[in-house]
Amino acid sequence: MSDEMKIGAYICKGCGIGDRLNTQQMATIAEREAKANVVREHDYLCNADGVAMIQKDIDEEGVNRVAIIACSRRAKTEAFNFDGVAVIRGNIREGVIWVRPDTEEAQETTQEMAEDYTRMAVFEARYQTPPKPSGQAGRNPHLLVVGGGISGMTAAIEAAKAGYQVTLVEKEAELGGTAGKLFKRVPNAHPFKDPMDTGVEALKAAIEADDRITVHTSSTITKTSGAPGRFSVDITRESGETITENVGAIIQASGFKPYDANNLPELGYGKSPDVVTQIELEALAKAANGGPIKRPSDGKEVESVVFVQCAGQRSDKEGHLPYCSGFCCNASIKQAMYFKDANPNVDTVVLYTDLRTPGAGGEDFYRAGQEKGVIFTKGTVSEVETGGGLKVKFKDLILDEDTEAQPDLVVLATGTVPNSGVDIEEVPQNEPGEWESDPNSVLNLAYRQGKDLPLLKHGFNDSHFICFPYETRRTGIYTAGPVRRPMDIQQAIEDATGAALKSIQAIENAAQGRAAHPRSGDLSYPSFRKEGCTQCKRCTVECPFGAIDEDEERYPQFNESRCRRCGTCMGACPVRVISFENYSVDSVGQQIKNIEIPDEFDEKPRILVLACENDAYPALDMAAMKGIEYSAFARVIPVRCLGSVNTIWVTDALNTGYDGVVLMGCQKGENYQCHFVKGSEMAHYRMSKVDDTLEQLNLEKERVETYEVAITDVERAPKLINDMAETIEKIGMSPFKF
Amino acid sequence: MSNLNTQMIEKYRNSFLREVEANVEEGEWVKMCMQCGVCSGSCPFGPHWEHPPQEIFMMIRAGKRDDVLTSDSMWMCTSCYNCIVRCPRGLPITHIMHGLAHYAHRLGLAPKENPTHKFAIKFWDNLTRTGRVNELKLGLALYFMNGFSEGIKTSLKMKDIGLGMWKTKRLSPMEIVGGHKCKDVSGLHKILAKAREIEESKAQKFSG
Amino acid sequence: MSEIVATNQTILVVGGGISGMTAALEAAECGKQVILLEKNPSLGGRVSQLYRYFPKMCHPTCGVEINYRRIKANRNLRVITMAEVASVSGDEGNYQVKVKISPRYVNENCTACGECSKAVEAEFDDEYNYGLGKRKGAYLPYAMAYPQRYVIDPRILGSDDAGKAKAACKYDAIDLEQQEQEVDLNVGAIIWATGWRPYDAAKIQPYGYDRIANVITSVEFERMADPYGPTGGKILRPSDGKEAKDIAFIQCAGSRDRNHLKHCSRICCMASLKQTHYVREKYGDDGKATIYYIDIRAIDRIDDFHRKVKEDPNVTFVKSKVASIVEDKATGNPVLRGVNTEGYHRYENPHDLVVLAVGMEPSVPADQFPADVTINEEGFIEPTSQGAIFAAGCSSDALDVNRAVQSATASALRAIQVVNRVAGMEG
Amino acid sequence: MAKKEYSFYPGCSSQKAASASNYQTSVLTMCETLDVQLNEIPDWNCCSASIGYAGGGELPRLALSARNIALSEQANPGQDIVATCAACWLATKETQERLHDDSSLMEETNQALAEAGLEVQADGNIRHMVEVLIEDFGFDELGKHVKKPLEGIKIAGYVGCQTNRPFGIAGESFENPMYLDKLVETMGADPVENYDKKVQCCGGALAFSEPDKSQALIKEIIEAAYDGGADMIVTPCPVCQMNVEVYQGQINQKYNTKFEIPVVYYSQLMSVAYGAGVKEAGLDGQVIRATKLEEIARK
Structure with a gap:
């Protein structure tokens, strides 16, 4: 295929388009005004004949930019799927005829809408290059797992089973993590009745036997640099000896540390050796090895034990954990069984407020505990007195009375605190060229934005997305196990296996230069013109994924495989030097500029709508399917994320004579739904600054509105456009019409 | 106090639950209650029980021996089996109530005037x-x-x-x-x- | 369908809900060949019928849209709808799967223009809305449906409507001659993601779902809250269409109950907590919710959502499994009877509407499973130690969306391990 | 249809001059039409119902029912035991199941029975007469024998407790069993729809010891029947029949109501529909006369 640009514009007449619009006129515009090289109309473009017609042009005419002027980009994607060329969709079905009434009086404005979309499609095509991988990364089928507990070992084994090399780094001298300290674990299979072997030894043996897995114990990560496909990791032994490994992806399975029970003096911890945490009880049970468990103070065989659930958890008190650790209910049942299995006459009482034993296995296990004689009492403990024998004072919530128990031993279910390294909001990264490793960091990332993964909530490194639990904010680095969210062993195993899959996927994506979620498969990547760059750092700071570093001269360094292609950097750049092959300041800017702006006195305003392709644009599509109308003066352009909107588009539009601009992005704030985390937030912030520009232009602020629009805002999204039309009617047309 | 009662108190000093398990018809089911209260809400005589069935189970667990055995609550059971068919854990509640009543009678603790x-x-x-x-x-x-x-x-x-x-x-x-x-x-x-x-x-x- | 190419390096995913889509996409995005089967005319499964997700209160449609976009963009993935597995034979690395494909009577020419639907008169209960509304005999399962292609309900075949639909289509997309097909697929590994169905609330007899109009299920309530659901997003009483402002939520409706489902369905507590938000969203301070529960299972970091709801003065928590519901015939109010077990207070509470938080039951009954897997007492697939049929999502346990997706992602790797072994691929 | 034979356990209340003697009369009439032969268990004893628990411990109570089963096995081998009284059915069936499932209980029970030279196997079926009608005949067959449809009578089907729980009738729910309604329909009468007290407890044996509490329940049962427009109530249980019928006077005094609703057995409805006279249908045994039924019976 020659490099010469050849644009084909294809106008469909199906689905009523031909009945409602003068497609011939549109074809003329595509050819004469927009200068498409090949222009064709078709009665039914998406059928085999229509598709063949386009393919023929690609093959025979050398068409390499295909502008399909038909239905929405969300429709008929299987049909309009051509190799090696850029495909652009002009939306005249959902975007025009389905949102406009089929009346004579509406005909003129509807036709104008369609003509503009035709121009826009061809102009967008003109500023497209079919993306090719940059070749920045090669394939490195090797992954790093940080943490040698159940999660880390599982991730390593599962990745190795798929044929990948693994380097496993554990800071302790032994693999096993917390699970390695357990006597037994909660069962994971039918009949869910008895504590079972932890499986840690089997995992260790599997790792030992697998020559694809290399283990570094007593080691930590002192520096991680690079990007998916080409990470470089410094692994430092206790001795200070450091080796460097190159890996394609990273799994952080750094686990948790037990909550510090010293924060719970009211529950007797630290005052009596016979008040222990769950993890301390495991040590006693290990020592007993199936025999009677003895209490720490005097070695007496325990005859009665009380388990206090939610000790320091699910509480707003200072120093307490605001969350539920998820596994402790089942863990206490298991531990009560340690006593009961050794001697059924031991009294075991679990004091709880909500017993949380979910799923098939959970309820069976709860029942099994009851069958063994474990007593469950709904109650809240106020105090554990330790002077001369233990006294657990609690309120029995069912019998509605204050009462007490005097057990030999008290076990506190204290929950977990994630081992997530340093909080990058609090601990700034070293300046470029001044690297120093932080002993509190897990990964010691050399990323400009900080040494560890950003935290989500309560110190956990979870994804914010319900449907996409692995989407951390650092591409190619996945967290697994209880560092991500509180979880039990069974879930940690599932989680680690899933994280291994994502790491492998990251490796394969990086190898081919493809983007990861949510623009999976996208081959475009950001490039920048160094000569125009003012080193303002906005791109580096605002990138939601920490993809951009700074070199020592303080120029941005793009790391293609860390990039998610959201374009937030492009939106941020005040001098507009950042662009993607298929998405740039021009590819959108030219669409904005190349529409017909009617004369001020025509009473035909123009409203630019920049709609996020993830939520707002589909919402408008659905509105169209439901026949919800909106103003014929709107011209909607989908954007990758509102974060990619460069203010120049807005000011250019206003300068060109648009009367209003509506920006539609996703929800921001704590429960953000922006798939690129901060894009919507950034856009709102930037648009607040546009107000100054408006003032300079002597334009009303109401001419630019930024909204959060959900995909379900099927009625609201059109209404927001109509609201703008009304506003314009009130405040008048823009004075900037030429 | 009957001789049997004294013996039982001696034998099960620490655990009324175990006493019930050993001596009361279907008593081994008491520990299986999961405290949902559906039995108590289902009883046609419910308003007349000082301690509805679930509370009795909880009292047994809490070791309230006298309160349970001298209670007239169990004697309110009409044997309608509503509780049994609704109990999510399949406790034979009707029979446990009968069993407790019988046991209380045998020990001489049942309310004489009930x-x-x-x-x-x-x-x-x-x-x-x-x-x-x-x-x-x-x-x-x-x-x-x-x-x-x-x-x-x-x-x-x-x-x-x-x-x-x-x-x-x-x-x-x-x-x-x-x-x-x-x-x-x-x-x-x-x-x-x-x-x-x-x-x-x-x-x-x-x-x- | 001779064009379906599958080999022993292909991964078959059965079920196109959130778990199946995820498993299929994650594997395909690793470069594997994947076939995704769905028995309904559209992908999306149960999540497509939810209004919002807990705890973020975001819309499931959003994630589904992203997944559809991933599917559209991925050439390694082949989606076959209206397809069910009839039988599976063979072994790890080399399965033979018989697939039955029901006719849609609409071919790929369909542009989703909707003219056929307008032409048809017959209406049927809308499955998407759990029968709360009607849909036409030619229909798009729901606005976001993928494939975005209409379906002809076989019940209109042979009627005038069938002819009208055909006549209305300008694109020759309606093919009333389509027949059921059976195709044989050779695949290396199978991911089973057939998900769950809501437990049949009519079986919970004390709650009178089959007798009392104003007793509905939690899944129906989702449709009701959805602005594009059968009531246009209004929370209304089925009996008289009046606004339902005082709503009772009954937990463990069919779960944790040996008379019904023995297991805890995990999601229902959070779902009800979420639904109290709907009540407040629609009715503000006039909206009242009462949650009747045994244990509130707001597990792990989302317990803060639970605690926030608890702070809402308009939401009341009653620790009680409701004993029974009767209908106040004068008002149509369901009256809940039971005992608040915290102190044993009897109640007889009338509410405008009762929402039963129904449990999750595996979609495929244990005795109708077409393949050789181990199924536990609850009907879920146990983790296998042999063979290459891997459960994903709610066919493996009662899971929330987040965990279902985790499970699906893990199952994708397990399948990849098998096909990589078949291919002799080393990393 | 060929003659069907069952081992019959009538129970104390069905005896001559006992509270449900009219039930027995109508059952026998009904069985004649259906060609059912009831072979009474010789020398049967009381089952101790569900109130014997205070005096009788677990084993003595089981032994009572076990004796009946043993006698039935001896005299009517291979025949299902059929009871007409809910309490009799329940106690006997529970005993059968518990002995069957618990070998040590079985052993101890047989030890006791041996004192009277008896032995029990407890592997047969223990059935309620209603079960026999529904399962061995079915509504279609039962309807075929109708000679005088009970037209124009509205009847509330009051199922009560122990016929319904814990065993119940196969295919019926505990909360809303429909078989009485279907039977009423089959006999040509109109069932009260959505009779929501159909499984409410009448106080059972506690009607004697706790009359006020029980009568409050009975009042609701009657009230709901009236609300549904019922001319009469039909029930399959002698305790229900007795409690709901005979306390109406006391309830009227206490609550200032004017209840006077007949309470009949299903077997009486069937007898009349099958052409029996007042006496054969046991209608002369009604404390509150079922005049509408009597009218048909006299036709």
């Missing part, structure tokens, strides 16, 4: 005498269970019912002198005596 307690004893005595219930005698015994003058009052109050039943041949004054009975009453008595003996020897074994 009408159902009295009636239930009389019913048993009535039926075991001949092998079949004599409704007239049972009724009269019931009316007079609170003493003679109370009995006259009750009888008068109930006379319309008696009269109606008599008129429709669903009650016969002749029953007072004879009535239906099993032919092999002595065999039945032997069976019951043996059954009681086996049961008591088991209790002895537990308490010994």
Whole structure:
């Protein structure tokens, strides 16, 4: 295929388009005004004949930019799927005829809408290059797992089973993590009745036997640099000896540390050796090895034990954990069984407020505990007195009375605190060229934005997305196990296996230069013109994924495989030097500029709508399917994320004579739904600054509105456009019409 | 306090739950309650129980032996089986209530003046005498269970019912002198005596 | 369908809900060949019928849209709808799967223009809305449906409507002659993601779902809250269409109950907590919710959501499994009877509407499973130690969306391990 | 249809001059039409119902029912035991199941029975008469024998507790069993729809010891029947029949109501529909006369 640009514009007449619009006129515009090289109309473009017609042009005419002027980009994607060329969709079905009434009086404005979309499609095509991988990364089928507990070992084994090399780094001298300290674990299979072997030894043996897995114990990560496909990791032994490994992806399975029970003096911890945490009880049970468990103070065989659930958890008190650790209910049942299995006459009482034993296995296990004689009492403990024998004072919530128990031993279910390294909001990264490793960091990332993964909530490194639990904010680095969210062993195993899959996927994506979620498969990547760059750092700071570093001269360094292609950097750049092959300041800017702006006195305003392709644009599509109308003066352009909107588009539009601009992005704030985390937030912030520009232009602020629009805002999204039309009617047309 | 009661207190000092498990019909189910309360909400006599069934289970777990055994709550069970069919854990609640009532009676702790307690004893005595219930005698015994003058009052109050039943041949004054009975009453008595003996020897074994 | 190419390096995913889509996409985005089967005319599964997700209160449609976009963009993935597995034979690395494909009567020419639907008169209960509304005999399962292609309900075949639909289509997309097909697929590994169905609330007899109009299920309530659901997003009483402002939520409706489902369905507590938001969203301070529960299972970091709801003065928590519901015939109010077990307070509470938080039951009954897997007492697939049929999502346990997706992602790797072994691929 | 034979356990209340003697009369009439032969268990004894628990411990109570089963096995081998009284059915069936499932209980029970030279196997079926009608005949067959449809009578089907729980009738729910309604329809009468007290407890045996509490329940049962427009109530249980019928006078005094609703057995409805007279249908045993039924019976 020659490099010469050849644009084909294809106008469909199906689905009523031909009945409602003068497609011939549109074809003329595509050819004469927009200068498409090949222009064709078709009665039914998406059928085999229509598709063949386009393919023929690609093959025979050398068409390499295909502008399909038909239905929405969300429709008929299987049909309009051509190799090696850029495909652009002009939306005249959902975007025009389905949102406009089929009346004579509406005909003129509807036709104008369609003509503009035709121009826009061809102009967008003109500023497209079919993306090719940059070749920045090669394939490195090797992954790093940080943490040698159940999660880390599982991730390593599962990745190795798929044929990948693994380097496993554990800071302790032994693999096993917390699970390695357990006597037994909660069962994971039918009949869910008895504590079972932890499986840690089997995992260790599997790792030992697998020559694809290399283990570094007593080691930590002192520096991680690079990007998916080409990470470089410094692994430092206790001795200070450091080796460097190159890996394609990273799994952080750094686990948790037990909550510090010293924060719970009211529950007797630290005052009596016979008040222990769950993890301390495991040590006693290990020592007993199936025999009677003895209490720490005097070695007496325990005859009665009380388990206090939610000790320091699910509480707003200072120093307490605001969350539920998820596994402790089942863990206490298991531990009560340690006593009961050794001697059924031991009294075991679990004091709880909500017993949380979910799923098939959970309820069976709860029942099994009851069958063994474990007593469950709904109650809240106020105090554990330790002077001369233990006294657990609690309120029995069912019998509605204050009462007490005097057990030999008290076990506190204290929950977990994630081992997530340093909080990058609090601990700034070293300046470029001044690297120093932080002993509190897990990964010691050399990323400009900080040494560890950003935290989500309560110190956990979870994804914010319900449907996409692995989407951390650092591409190619996945967290697994209880560092991500509180979880039990069974879930940690599932989680680690899933994280291994994502790491492998990251490796394969990086190898081919493809983007990861949510623009999976996208081959475009950001490039920048160094000569125009003012080193303002906005791109580096605002990138939601920490993809951009700074070199020592303080120029941005793009790391293609860390990039998610959201374009937030492009939106941020005040001098507009950042662009993607298929998405740039021009590819959108030219669409904005190349529409017909009617004369001020025509009473035909123009409203630019920049709609996020993830939520707002589909919402408008659905509105169209439901026949919800909106103003014929709107011209909607989908954007990758509102974060990619460069203010120049807005000011250019206003300068060109648009009367209003509506920006539609996703929800921001704590429960953000922006798939690129901060894009919507950034856009709102930037648009607040546009107000100054408006003032300079002597334009009303109401001419630019930024909204959060959900995909379900099927009625609201059109209404927001109509609201703008009304506003314009009130405040008048823009004075900037030429 | 009955001898048996004293023995039981000694034996199960620490755990009323274990005492119930060992000695009460279906008592081993008490520990399986998951505290949902559906039994208590389902009972047609629910408002009249001082301690509805789930609370009794919780009291057993909490070791409130006296409170449970002297309670008149279990004696409110109408044997409607609502609780049983709704219990998510399949506890035979009706039977546990009967079992607790029986156990309380055996230990001499059941409330003496509870009408159902009295009636239930009389019913048993009535039926075991001949092998079949004599409704007239049972009724009269019931009316007079609170003493003679109370009995006259009750009888008068109930006379319309008696009269109606008599008129429709669903009650016969002749029953007072004879009535239906099993032919092999002595065999039945032997069976019951043996059954009681086996049961008591088991209790002895537990308490010994 | 001779064009379906599958080999022993292909991964078959059965079920196109959130778990199946995820498993299929994650594997395909690793470069594997994947076939995704769905028995309904559209992908999306149960999540497509939810209004919002807990705890973020975001819309499931959003994630589904992203997944559809991923599917459209991925050439390694082949989606076959209206397809069910009839049988599976063979072994790890080499399965033979018989697939039955029901006719849609609409071919790929369909542009989703909707003319056929307008032409048809017959209406049927709308499955998407759990029968709360009607849809036409020619229909798009729901606005976001993928494939975005209409379906002809077989019940209109042979009627005038069938002819009308055909006549209305300008694109020759309606093919009334389509027949059921059976195709044989050779695949290396199978991911089973057939998900769950809501437990049949009519079986919970004390709650009178089959007798009392104003007793509905939690899944129906989702449709009701959805602005594009059968009531246009209004929370209304089925009996008289009046606004339902005082709503009772009954937990463990069919779960944790040996008379019904023995297991805890995990999601219902959070779902009800979420639904109290709907009540407040629609009715503000006039909206009242009461949650009747045994244990509130707001597990792990989302317990803060639970605690926030608890702070809402308009939401009341009653620790009680409701004993029974009767209908107040004068008002149509369901009256809940039971005992608040915290102190044993009896109640007889009338509410405008009762929402039963129904449990999750595996979609495929244990005795109808077409393949050889181990199924536990609850009907879920146990983790296998042999073979290459891997459960994903709610066919493996009662899971929330987040965990279902985790499970699906893990199952994708397990399948990849098998096909990589078949291919002799080393990393 | 060929003659069907069952081992019959009538129970104390069905005896001559006992509270449900009219039930027995109508059952026998009904069985004649259906060609059912009931072979009474010789020398049967009381089951101790569900109130015997205070005096009788677990084993003595089981022994009572076990004796009946043993006698049935001896005299009517291979025949299902059929009871007409809910309490009899329940106690016997529970005993059968518990002995069957618990070998040590079985052993102890047989030890006791041996005192009277008896032995029990407890592997047969224990059935309620209603079960026999529904399962061995079915509504279609039962309807075929109708000679005088009970037209124009509205009847509330009051199922009560122990016929319904814990065993119930196969295919019926505990909360809303429909078989009485279907039977009423089959006999040509109109069932009260959505009779929501159909499984409410009448106080059972506690009607004697706790009359006030029980009568409050009975009042609701009657009230709901009236609300549904019922002419009469039909029930399969002698305790229910007795409690709901005979306390109406006392309830009227206490609550200032004017209840006077007949309470009949299903077997009486069937007898009348099958052409029996007042006496054969046991209608002369009604304390509150079921005049509408009597009218048909006299036709």
